[in-house]
Amino acid sequence: MLYSSYEADQALMNTGPKKVILTLFLLFLAFIPLQMVEGIPDLIPGFDFLGNNDWLKLLSTACIFAIGALGLNVLTGLAGQVSLGHAFFMGLGAYTAAWLGAAPGPLAGIGLPMWIWLPAAGVVAAIVGVAVGPTAVRVRGLYLAFVTLGLVFVGEYIFRNWSTLTGGSQSGRTFPDFELRLWKEETPLVDFANDGTWFGVALSGEAKTYYLLVFLLVVFVLLAKNLQRTRAGRAFQSIRDRDIAAEIMGVNEFKYKLTAFGISSFYAGVAGALLASFVGRTIPERWDLFLSVQFIAIVLIGGAGVVTGTLLGSVFVITLPRIVQDFTGWLTEYVTEGNGVFVWLADLLVVTGEGDFGLINVQQGIGSGLSVSILNQVLYGLLIIGFLIFEPLGLYGIWLRIRNYWKGWPFTY
Amino acid sequence: MNPDILILAQETAHPSRFAEMVVEGLSLGTIYALLAVGFVIIFKATQVINFAHGALATMGAFLVASAATIIDVPGRWMPSAPDWLVWALSVLIAVIAMAGIGMLLERVFLRPMVGEELFAVAIVTLGLDIFLRNYTNDWIGPQPRPLGDPFGAEVVDLGWVSIAQTEIAQIVVALVAVGAIALFFQSRMGIAMRATAFDQEAARAQGISVGRVFSISWAIGAVLAAIAGIFISLFPRRAAGVDNTTAFFAFKAFPAIIIGGLDSVVGAIVGGLLVGFSEAAAGTYLTGVSFLGTGFAGIVPYLLMLLVLIVRPYGIFGTEEIRRV
Amino acid sequence: MKMKPRWLAIFLAIGLVLAACSPSGGDTTTTVAETGTTSGSSTEATDPPTETTQGDMGIATDVGVDLEAGTITLGLLSDLTGPFGALVTPIVTGQEVYWDNVNANGGINGLEVKLEVRDTQYVVDNHVQLYEELKDQVAAFGHSTGSPHTVAINEGLQSDGILAIPLTWYSGWSDTNLNSNLLHHGAPYCIEAMNSIGWLKEQMGDGISTIAIVSLPGDFGLDSAEGAKKAAEALGLDVVVDLAGQILPTDEATLTAAADAIVAANPDLVWLTSTPTMYSSIFGQALAGGYQGTWSGGAPGYSPAFVAPDSPIKDAVASSMYFGIYFEPWDGNSAGTQAAKQMLADSGREFTPFDYYLEGFVEAQIMHQVLLAAYAAADMTQGGIVAAAKTLSEVTFDGLAPTESYVGSSNEQVQRAQWMVKPDPEGLVSGANGGTKIVEANYTSDIAANYEFNEACYQLG
Structure with missing residues (x-):
């Protein structure tokens, strides 16, 4: 592709097809929850949208994780700093949101509206991120991973013990709903949590929440995309590629590492607030190392440093358990019906009854294979390993290959 | 009555509590040190941060449980042999198997990553941890698996303090293991390993089989992890046997390594003991102090680690990385 | 090369979401699927689920x-x-x-x-x-x-x-x-604690005058600990160790500290509510420290693995532990x-x-x-x-x-009756029971019977 100016080269949507496809994709996202609305599905015959089923919740969860992962992507993908502390900053965001947003009750809460608590969640996390930054800047590389690991454990300890705010270990607390109020008035301007009508279209609370989260995700994607093109974004990448070289070129390493920490923590804080409010109730143990690892997995599986990759990674990691579960369910059905070409293969995979051989146990206490949830975990671990070894660019790298293949099709180069 | 005052009051009334604390510190500390030394050997030789160390420890303990109680090997072929001998042989079999598993993991999952960024390799081991831990836990099943050791719940009463036989065994084994490693570093292979740790390419140019060094270091690391895992799963700590919580111990080995310095074996031993003692001391003197809340002793190692890193970013015994453009 | 359009990537994203959509229509898994295919006019697939139908x-x-x-x-x-x-x-x-x-x-x-x-x-x-x-x-x-x-x-x-x-x-x-x-x-946990402690006091009389209360945080541990405290108060027991909510499953140091406190205070009874792993760890470490008293706690903390043939603590467990259980255990014959x-x-x-x-x-x-x-x-x-x-x-x-x-x-x-059991290594080996033997059936202690239950003993926030 030839660009006639630097601006054109750096533009967010640098080609015509990209604009068209992106618009279509956003429209598609907008249609996803519309199955329940009378008449709407007929607009596109033969096309079954999600409607108000639990997949909508999974996609909403993926949106939240994508926002958090975009933050880690700035820190790890752009600035090259490994952090295992993402969960801690998410927890900070969540409890800031709870404090500011939750209605006054036995636990801390002052009932401010969402337009305050959501940005505040990000800001508080960012401030703490910048505050712990100097330690993190002083140590390098793998030592940084351990500092942030320590942060998660210390954070969990604080959350567990601050029970007037967090509800205490294994008890937890409720979080504010998604509602837009001007101030503390009775009826919210926009109520995302309950069923209602928007522009004459009846929508479920789940659908409205989904729209809110998609909207927020789009905003954060634009911010993250733009960041790559700014002075700071370029500084991050130069630090990632060779920190000393960057410093010699005049990039203030200390300042930009702190900035990267701050931005990353802001994203994490917002994502934490959204996740906690979305689930509705969370215990302090939620913000643990495994959550951090999940974000690292998203960034790596999607493709480090690439915004599109992060989005793909989120959808992939969040929906994987459900896909595995549905797939094993389908396999079992396929085997019990017993009239397909590959029944023998499927039968090797699933345990369908007492004494049957198989790798996956569908029913409890029958068979020697892996249960579905263990299988999920095992696959999850293997995928992280597999992507790092075989496709360091992640899902994004796979696309690139497919795209380049079809670009040259039918020629191989 | 206020529990704080109560516990502090007992404190003064029981002079042996200090001795208790020392025993606990030693017992925890040697476990952490065993884990940390294996970890450091792997890191020194291969530049890999092994997040799967906890999973290896669980696996080692489970292999002992399998050999000694589930499939009864070699006990089924030697019915008249004394218990301790049979059990020692079971442990030997498990440990040799773990050495093989360590080599296999290195060859399959980490050899392809040679030359990649350090953190990318570290994340591979994070994936490996998820994979191995869940797989092993599935094998163990929901109930803990006893290791069938001959020590049982025997306790040696020294008058001012009592100590479990297993803890004495553990301290002896840890000392032997450390001695063996010190000797190993004087051997031909050990020297090759030190050379590789110093400079992989130069070592290769000198005719050292770097691949073999990698294999051996993973074997040693896995064996040390397994030994730690076995002692975690014995009487006082996991009286009912190995279960899915064994792997959590390895999280305390991380601060130990960082405190000592990632690339120092001596540092790992010192760090391990320091973490063990600080945890035991905090547990003895600070549990129930209300303003510290629940689980303060558990984060003392991490606080210690952060403190050390602020003062010495490469740990107490670690070597500072020389940064070049 | 770096700035090439990414539209294919977006296409694939659509593909992924579509793949995610596809099972949504016949969203039935495993067991239901067999019958779901036979009924041609499956109502749930076409009608929104909230509509009521008359059969x-x-x-x-x-x-x-x-x-x-x-x-x-x-x-x-x-x-x-x-x-x-x-x-x-x-x-x-x-x-x-x-x-x-x-x-x-x-x-x-x-x-x-x-x-x-x-x-x-x-x-x-x-x-x-x-x-x-x-x-x-x-x-x-x-x-x-x-x-x-x-x-x-x-x-x-x-x-x-x-x-x-x-x-x-x-x-x-x-x-x-x-x-x-x-x-x-x-x-419930809180009534269970009143029953179990009440029963032990009935059996042992003056043998129990001090109690250590150790538990997990959260509803399970604190509800149980709350009941134990009420029982201790009603029976005049001296609470010599209060570590309610002070032990954590992933933190060995808290378990060691709890065992340590038990050994030092040497209470007549330990009321420990935790997971089985934590229970065995605290029990083992207290035993190693020389503690010889009686043990009880929330029923889910006991595991028959404690008295399995290879378990090093089976004799100690069999001679010192008593638990409640919420239904008739395997040992029963109703x-x-x-x-x-x-x-x-x-x-x-x-x-x-x-x-x-x-x-x-x-x-x-x-x-x-x-x-x-x-x-x-x-x-x-x-x-x-x-x-x-x-x-x-x-x-x-x-x-x-x-x-x-x-x-x-x-x-x-509120339910006030429960069974009292003690660990039984022989029963576990012979298969006569699941590692617990009934010592009292359908038991309600006086404390539990007289307790006016108006709200949860421990409030979840």
Whole structure:
């Protein structure tokens, strides 16, 4: 592709097809929850949208994780700093949101509206991120991973013990709903949590929440995309590629590492607030190392440093358990019906009854294979390993290959 | 009555509590040190941060449980042999198997990553941890698996303090293991390993089989992890046997390594003991102090680690990385 | 090269989302699928799930009850691989075996009961997500594991009008302000503590005058610790160690510290409420420190693995531990228990005797009686099942568990009876029982009997 100016080269949507496809994709996202609305599905015959089923919740969860992962992507993908502390900053965001947003009750809460608590969640996390930054800047590389690991454990300890705010270990607390109020008035301007009508279209609370989260995700994607093109974004990448070289070129390493920490923590804080409010109730143990690892997995599986990759990674990691579960369910059905070409293969995979051989146990206490949830975990671990070894660019790298293949099709180069 | 005052009051009334604390510190500390030394050997030789160390420890303990109680090997072929001998042989079999598993993991999952960024390799081991831990836990099943050791719940009463036989065994084994490693570093292979740790390419140019060094270091690391895992799963700590919580111990080995310095074996031993003692001391003197809340002793190692890193970013015994453009 | 359009990437993203959409139409898995394919006019696929339909028999149904296919689908939110996997896995098996048996004998008036089991791994987020997945497929929830988890879905249960049986013995489930869509069963943790400590005091008299209270944080540990404190107060016991909520499953240092405090204070009785792993660790370390007193605690903290043949602590455990249990254990011989054991033996499944299989039967029997009542009222909608459940004043189990009531005030509803057991290594080896021997059946202590129950002993925030 030839660009006639630097601006054109750096533009967010640098080609015509990209604009068209992106618009279509956003429209598609907008249609996803519309199955329940009378008449709407007929607009596109033969096309079954999600409607108000639990997949909508999974996609909403993926949106939240994508926002958090975009933050880690700035820190790890752009600035090259490994952090295992993402969960801690998410927890900070969540409890800031709870404090500011939750209605006054036995636990801390002052009932401010969402337009305050959501940005505040990000800001508080960012401030703490910048505050712990100097330690993190002083140590390098793998030592940084351990500092942030320590942060998660210390954070969990604080959350567990601050029970007037967090509800205490294994008890937890409720979080504010998604509602837009001007101030503390009775009826919210926009109520995302309950069923209602928007522009004459009846929508479920789940659908409205989904729209809110998609909207927020789009905003954060634009911010993250733009960041790559700014002075700071370029500084991050130069630090990632060779920190000393960057410093010699005049990039203030200390300042930009702190900035990267701050931005990353802001994203994490917002994502934490959204996740906690979305689930509705969370215990302090939620913000643990495994959550951090999940974000690292998203960034790596999607493709480090690439915004599109992060989005793909989120959808992939969040929906994987459900896909595995549905797939094993389908396999079992396929085997019990017993009239397909590959029944023998499927039968090797699933345990369908007492004494049957198989790798996956569908029913409890029958068979020697892996249960579905263990299988999920095992696959999850293997995928992280597999992507790092075989496709360091992640899902994004796979696309690139497919795209380049079809670009040259039918020629191989 | 206020529990704080109560516990502090007992404190003064029981002079042996200090001795208790020392025993606990030693017992925890040697476990952490065993884990940390294996970890450091792997890191020194291969530049890999092994997040799967906890999973290896669980696996080692489970292999002992399998050999000694589930499939009864070699006990089924030697019915008249004394218990301790049979059990020692079971442990030997498990440990040799773990050495093989360590080599296999290195060859399959980490050899392809040679030359990649350090953190990318570290994340591979994070994936490996998820994979191995869940797989092993599935094998163990929901109930803990006893290791069938001959020590049982025997306790040696020294008058001012009592100590479990297993803890004495553990301290002896840890000392032997450390001695063996010190000797190993004087051997031909050990020297090759030190050379590789110093400079992989130069070592290769000198005719050292770097691949073999990698294999051996993973074997040693896995064996040390397994030994730690076995002692975690014995009487006082996991009286009912190995279960899915064994792997959590390895999280305390991380601060130990960082405190000592990632690339120092001596540092790992010192760090391990320091973490063990600080945890035991905090547990003895600070549990129930209300303003510290629940689980303060558990984060003392991490606080210690952060403190050390602020003062010495490469740990107490670690070597500072020389940064070049 | 770097700035090439990414539209293909976006296409693939669409593809991925589409792939995610595709199973949504026939969103039936495992067991339901077999029958789902036979009924050509499956109502749930085309109609929105909230619409109520009238069947031939004049029975109202909406979600999870398919009169044409003749099925009732129940959801189980289970912790199969989390910290309580060892208990919940056999409970699920118990439910499966019970319903297989009901189905083989004509089902619920001809309707076959199917189970949709989901593993929550004891994580609140998973629990909520899986609830969302199942709520449009099931008539009711056969159990919901974990208290914060159940609280997290309780609001949803109320607004969606769905019934669930909590698989936790948190005392809040007997509180009428909380339980409009929940069916408690068994003596709650707090009453259990009053019973167990009361029984031990009755047996040992002056042998018990000091007590150490150690527990996990959260509903399980603190509800139990609260009951223990009330019992200690009523019996005049001196609380010499109070580590309620001070031990953590992933933190060995807290366990060592607790054992240490027990050894130093040397109480007559230790009331320890934790997971089995934590229990064995504190027990082992206290034993190594020379402590010789009596042990008890919340029933889920005991595991028969403590007295397994290779366990180093089996003798010490057998001679010093006593526990309560919420239903008749495997050792019992009532008609209900015998029948359950027989069903399990006839099921062809591999099993070793274990008390918690029977909990699965208890839960299933509650749901069985609820479904019969809903059928009798000709309303098997989700809401109809809730309404039917809340009319039951006498749910009986033929001796397998104490009679439950779901009408009246909190104080009238709460269960106060339990069984007392002691570990039994010989019984475990011979298969006579699941590693516990009954020492007192259907027991209620004076403290528990006189306790005015108006709200949960420990309040979840």
